[in-house]
Each structure stands twice: as C-alpha cells, then as structure tokens.
Amino acid sequence: MESNMMYAVGVDIGGSHISSVVVDVNSGNMLKESLAEVKVDNQASANEILDKWAGTISESIKSINREKLIGIGFAIPGPFDYKNGVALLKNVAKYDSLYGINVGDELKKRLDLSSDFPFRYSNDALSFAVGECWSSKASNYKNVVAITLGTGFGSAFLTNGVPVIEGDRVPESGYVYHIPYKNGIADDYFSTRWFLGEYKNRTGTVCNGVKEIADRVGNDGTAKTLFDDFGSNLANFLVPVLATFDADCLVIGGNISRAYPLFSAAFHRVLNEQNLEIETMVSKLMESAAMVGSARLLDDEFWTKMEPLVAKI
Known part of the structure; x- marks a missing residue:
C-alpha cells in the first residue's frame, strides 16, 4: 500500500501564522502527525518570514518519505500572482516585505527542492471550499456555497467540487463581501467588527471578541x-445569492x-419564510480545510480544471 501513496x-x-500538513492525494486524508504551525511576524523582513515558512513546511515533510512528495500547495491571501x-x-x-518576491523560488532554495518541483497556489477562501468539498460531507452535494x-x-461557489468564479450564477470572482447591504456592504455586517461595534453601540461595553459576547448570552x-x-x-442576505446559484448545500x-x-x-426561520430548502452545515475541518484544499491542487486531474481559474483570481 505504501508504494502507491502520493x-x-x-x-x-494566515495573517500572523503558517500551518502545514501532509495530505494523501488519493484520499484527501491528512497525516495528523505531520501538522506544523508557527506564529509569524507579518511585519518582519522577507528573509525572516520565508525562513519561518520554510521551517514549518520542512517539519511536515519530515513525517514522510521525501520521495513520495509530489508537490506543495498554498492557500494564501491576495493580492497575489497565483x-x-x-x-x-x-x-x-501584512507581509509588505514580500512584495514582488517569487515565493516559490525562494522556498524551493530553502527546502532544497529542484526549480521545477510543483508549487501551486490559490486564495484562502477557495482553498477552504475545495477542502470541504473534497474531504467532508459537502462532497455529497452538487452546488455548494462555502x-x-x-x-x-x-465566500466561494463550487459545482461538482470545482470553483465557479464567473457567469450569471455567481457574483464577480465568487466574492460577496463587497455586495451592498443595508447601510454599507456585506463585510460590514457579517464579520467580527459588526459584533464588537454593535454590542458597544447597544450596551456601551467594549468586548475583545465574538466569543466574549457569546459567553454572555445566557445572562x-x-x-x-x-x-x-x-x-x-x-x-x-444569502437567500438571493443561494437561489441564483441553485445551491443545495451551504x-x-x-x-x-x-x-x-x-x-x-x-x-433558518428566515430561510423557511423565504421557502429556501438547503442543507446547512458547520465546517468540520475548520482551520484544516484550507490546507486540505491547497493540497488538492497537486491532483493533476483536479488541477486541469483549477489552473484556468487560478490565473483569474
């Protein structure tokens, strides 16, 4: 069995950390013992950042026979030339010192990998969604919004596990954060800062995070x-977005x-009022989803579908 593993x-x-894990490309399963995570000062020099990134990836690689490694995939926030x-x-x-640097070239040197060793990239939201549609119950559905x-x-929209970033069914690039909503845009209402700002407006109390507010709900x-x-x-906000995409899973x-x-x-009360039936699930993979999704970029069959999209995001 081991001889067939890839x-x-x-x-x-992330904005202040890097996480990496080895994934079996045939099954989508993570090797949990390979998980590595390190905090990173995003204001540090390029060399310091790249050294920490390389060190973390190297820790993950140590858990396998290096000859079985077929490539490295990155979920990385934009703007980035994917x-x-x-x-x-x-x-x-964040990461201003990396501007204009070919991240792949620099990391390959640090990891002692050949210049043609496969490195593939996507943004964090798409990678999260791809991971969920590959290795969770979302894989059972055709049209998934994550x-x-x-x-x-x-946000990301996927049909049969492949992102959809253009066409009449989805907002431009699959992004919803900028769509107007009430007195601003969606990002103003569906983010941590809405909770903190709104709770302060209603009570005069400053909280440090959503969890702090959640812990108060009982009293x-x-x-x-x-x-x-x-x-x-x-x-x-989501009802028209989900309906237009004909989503069967969120x-x-x-x-x-x-x-x-x-x-x-x-x-769900609003979904019922709007007569929208959709399977809704909270991510089981959570922080791991983006790592699993970025690893899938090394599946050549999947990459043939993904590569044309990467050039457009």
Whole structure:
C-alpha cells in the first residue's frame, strides 16, 4: 500500500501564522502527525518570514518519505500572482516585505527542492471550499456555497467540487463581501467588527471578541438579540445569492461559525419564510480545510480544471 501513496503538503498562510500538513492525494486524508504551525511576524523582513515558512513546511515533510512528495500547495491571501507565485501584498498591513518576491523560488532554495518541483497556489477562501468539498460531507452535494465568518466575510461557489468564479450564477470572482447591504456592504455586517461595534453601540461595553459576547448570552438579553439579528441578516442576505446559484448545500466556517447554535434558529426561520430548502452545515475541518484544499491542487486531474481559474483570481 505504501508504494502507491502520493503525498502533497498543504499550506495555509494566515495573517500572523503558517500551518502545514501532509495530505494523501488519493484520499484527501491528512497525516495528523505531520501538522506544523508557527506564529509569524507579518511585519518582519522577507528573509525572516520565508525562513519561518520554510521551517514549518520542512517539519511536515519530515513525517514522510521525501520521495513520495509530489508537490506543495498554498492557500494564501491576495493580492497575489497565483499563476506565478509572486507576492503582491502592499499597503495591507501584512507581509509588505514580500512584495514582488517569487515565493516559490525562494522556498524551493530553502527546502532544497529542484526549480521545477510543483508549487501551486490559490486564495484562502477557495482553498477552504475545495477542502470541504473534497474531504467532508459537502462532497455529497452538487452546488455548494462555502462562507467564512471572521475578520472578514469570505465566500466561494463550487459545482461538482470545482470553483465557479464567473457567469450569471455567481457574483464577480465568487466574492460577496463587497455586495451592498443595508447601510454599507456585506463585510460590514457579517464579520467580527459588526459584533464588537454593535454590542458597544447597544450596551456601551467594549468586548475583545465574538466569543466574549457569546459567553454572555445566557445572562444577557442584548447579547442574545445580537445573535438573533445576525442570523436573520445573514439569511436575508444569502437567500438571493443561494437561489441564483441553485445551491443545495451551504458550508459555514470561520471563527464566528463556532457560535452557530446561537444564531441558527433565526437563520433558518428566515430561510423557511423565504421557502429556501438547503442543507446547512458547520465546517468540520475548520482551520484544516484550507490546507486540505491547497493540497488538492497537486491532483493533476483536479488541477486541469483549477489552473484556468487560478490565473483569474
């Protein structure tokens, strides 16, 4: 069995950390003992950042026979040249020192890999969705919408496990964060800052995170109402998006999804009122989904479908 194994490393580049894990490309299963995660100072020099990235990936690779490694996939936030592996982040308060650097070339040197060793890239939201549609119950559905609720509002649309980023069924590039909603855009209402800002507006109390507000629900009517409002707003926003895509499954991830039980009743009440039937599930993979999804980029059959899209994101 071991002789038939093919492995890829899936890497998730976060705003202040890097995580990597080895994935069996045939099954989508992670080798949990290969999981590595390191905090990264996103304001550090390019060399310091790249050294930490390479060190983390190297730790994951140690868990397998290096000859079985067929490539490395990266889930990385934009702006980024996903086709060529060049960082384009600038004036976004993170990783500015990497601007214009070919990340793949630099990491291959540090990892002692040949210049033609496969490195493939996608953005974090798409990688999350691909991972969910490959290695979770979402794989049983045709049209899947995956959203992430956290610092920002991420989204991706997939048909038969492949992202859809253009056409009449989806918003441009599959992004919903910028769509107008109420007095602003969706990102203003479906992110951590909405919870913190709205709770302060209603109570005068400053909280440090959504979990702090969630912990108050049992004894705080305002906190409970806040989650009800969030669920109703989210459903009202998503109903036309889901209907246009003819979605049969919605996957919810990101840190706020951990509080799903607090807003699910309000969310489904609106779906029922709008006569929208859809399977809704909270991500089981959570932070691992983006790593699994980026590793799938090394499946050549999948890559033939994904490569044309990568050049457009």
